[in-house]
Amino acid sequence: MLKNNVVVITGGAGLIGQEFVKAVVENGGVAVIADIDKNVGEKTKNKLSDELNTKNIDFVKLDITSKRSLQECIKKLDREYGKINALVNNAYPRNKNYGKHFFDVEYDDFVVNVGLNLGGYFLTSQQFAKYFKKQKYGNIINIGSIYGVVAPRFEVYDGTSMTMPVEYTAIKSGLIHLTKYMAKFFKGMNIRVNTLSPGGILDAQPKTFLEKYKKECLNKGMLDKSDLKGTFIYLLSDMSKYVNGQNIIVDDGFTI
Ligand SMILES: NC(=O)c1ccc[n+]([C@@H]2O[C@H](COP(=O)([O-])OP(=O)(O)OC[C@H]3O[C@@H](n4cnc5c(N)ncnc54)[C@H](O)[C@@H]3O)[C@@H](O)[C@H]2O)c1
Structure with missing residues (x-):
């Protein structure tokens, strides 16, 4: 499905990013882990390359909030591959105060976290789209969330220390509309943009939360x-060639 396609996955060393890297390679593409954490990024590259017995995984250190870092990354990939087929905005930057309950969130932290994440997704898209425009094609997939679509079901967090941060809602709902804005702005440039909005992903969460969530x-x-x-592969491949500006929710019906 993705033969020789070069796909850049920001935050590719993280929980979901690693799975996207595998999916790209399994479908014949080259996956570039573009992550701020050099150590984990390189380890992930080596681990997944061994696991899949492939040479088609690359690592580039990237900070999605730095224009310079993005420009260097794009230059390096262009030198190495002569093309970039797709960008997957999947990184999850947040500061040390992220994740607090609504009444405890400070204005500065709200602004910083929305800036790092939504601002970073904007900046990354802007810089890659400049390259895609010159190249005359490109594909951007933004990783959203169910909480960009519906209000949180706060009751599922009762009895745990978890919550759904208010910044996340602002970031992910904004991202769905940013997707539409960009898709339309790129009219005639052969660059498409879509959002993939996952439901919650299993990662050793408390049993009580899992049970309530399942309901x-x-x-x-x-x-x-x-x-x-x-x-994910559908959105990257030509099977979705004329799917543009959309949000596809994968959540086992949580949002309906
Ligand atoms: N985990 C879930 O349940 C879930 C559900 C729905 C949506 N999502 C979304 O999926 C995406 C990935 O989430 P995850 O759970 O895999 O996160 P994660 O924390 O496991 O991984 C995020 C990765 O982003 C990297 N990163 C952080 N700041 C960066 C920066 N400035 N530049 C480049 N890389 C940076 C980190 O080093 C890390 O490897 C996020 O957009 C998240 O909102 C996650």
Whole structure:
């Protein structure tokens, strides 16, 4: 499905990013882990290359909030591959105060976290789209969330220390509309932009939370990270050639 396609995955060393890297390679593409954490990024590259017995995984250190870092990354990839087929905005930057309950969030932290994440997704898209425009094609996938679509079901967090941060809602709902803005702005440039909005992904969460969350879903509840692969590859491939500006939700029905 992605033969020789060069796909850049920001935050590619993280929980979901690693799965996206695998999916790209399994479908014949070259996956570039573009992550701020050099140590984890290189380890991930080596681990997944061994696991999949492939030479088609690359690592580039990238900070999605730095124009210079983005420009260097794009230059390096252009030198190495002569093309970039797709960008997957998947990184998850946040500061040390991220994740507090609504009444405890300070204005400065709200602004910083929205800036790092939504601002970073904007900046990364802007810089890659400049390259895509020259190249005359490109594909951007923004990783959203169910919480960009519906208000949180706060009751699922009762009895745990978890919450759904207010910044996240602002970031992910903004991202869905940013996707539409960019898709339309790129009219005639052969660059498409879509959002993939996952439901919660299993990652050793407390049992009480998992049970309550499952009640909001239709069959499975929290998803395995590999459950996103099909939709991810669909959006990267020509099978979705004229799907543009859309938000595809993969959540076992949580949002309906
Ligand atoms: N985990 C879930 O349940 C879930 C559900 C829905 C959506 N999502 C979305 O999926 C995406 C990935 O989430 P995850 O859970 O895999 O996160 P994660 O924290 O496991 O991984 C995020 C990665 O981003 C990297 N990163 C952080 N700041 C960066 C920066 N400035 N530049 C480049 N890389 C940076 C980190 O080093 C890390 O490797 C996010 O957009 C998240 O909102 C996650």
